[in-house]
Amino acid sequence: MTAELTDHEVAGQSETVQETPAWLTALRSALDPNSKRRLEALDPxxxxxxLEIGAGSGSTARWLAERCPQGKVVATDIELGSLSAEGFPNLEVRRHDVTTEDFPEASFDLIYARYVFSHLRSREEDLARIVSWLKxxxxxxxxxxxxxxxxxxQDDDYREVSLATLEQYKEQVGTDLTWPRTFPAPLVNLGLEEIGIDGDISVVGAGRPMSLFWGEAIKGWGPIVVGAGTATEEQVERAAAKMYQDDFYDLGLATMAVWGRRPA
Known part of the structure; x- marks a missing residue:
């Protein structure tokens, strides 16, 4: 459906702002530096x-609000949680489902999303709609x-349990972490110009930020993975424990980035 900006539910200051979970804080600290570097390169x-879709705790949205003081930043998520606009008069927080709710055409100079579309079964259709929201x-x-x-x-337990976890994500949620490896094709196919692509690879072990995030994912999905018969309970326990070991090092998830511009 299409709605005017003012018709969406806006988070007021009376809503309770929840404390950011430790795993989300860890993921944010791992990803924020490169996200801000890429956004800065677009010269806001x-x-x-x-518009930030899936703004999480709002660290990037707040950075954009500071960077664009005469403009406006709309930060959305399906659950507001720890997302707050307090202290930022040009930041608006909204509960919004990108798969079902629209913004008017040509509303935004920049649309940004991190770790959102790989989780959506309707990602291709959603991206086509979102491009229309760009000026x-x-x-x-x-x-x-x-x-x-x-x-x-290189570690068998870590590799097998991680891939089994991602397979369950795909079956039950729709998450496809092979899709980002197709970049930049999704944006090229939508007719965007000045296409760019970038990537970085995390390292896990020794309690690094991505280790804390992935260790919680392994533990949380462990019973489902074991129930599916793709790993044993002992394998899950060993793989999760290695995320916190000082003497363990291996490659973690990559972050693939792609950007493009709507033709003027």
Missing amino acids: KPDWHS PGGWLLLEEPAQFPVESA
Whole structure:
């Protein structure tokens, strides 16, 4: 459906802001530096109107609000959780489902999403709609997790349990961490211009930020993986424990980034 900006539910200051979970804090600390580097390279102007889809705890949205003081940033998520606009008059927080709810055409100079579209079964259709929300000349930047480094992991328990976990994500949620390896094709196919692609690979072990995130994922999905018969309970326990061991090192998920501009 299509709705005017003012018709979406807006988070007021009366809503309870939840404490950010430790795993989300760890993921944010692992990803934020490269996200801000890529956004900075797009040279946001002070009066830009920007949209962050799946804003999480809002660290990137707040950075954009500071970078574009005469503009506006709309930060959305399906659950607001720890997302708050407090202290940022040009930041608006909204509960919004990108798979079912629209914004008016040509609303934004920049649309940004991190770790969102690889989880959506309708990602191709959703991306086509989202491009229409860009102003002519507006930028779309996506950052998505990719599993290809984990496929080459040297530790058997870590590799097998991680891939089994990702397979359950795909079956039950729709998450496809092979899709980001197709970049930049999704944006090329949508007719965007000035296409760019970038990537970085995390390292797990020794309690690094991505280790804390992935260790919690392994533990959380462990019973489902064991129930599916793709790993044993002992394998899951060993793989999760290695994320916190000082003497363990292996490759974690990659982050693949792609950006492009709507023709002026």
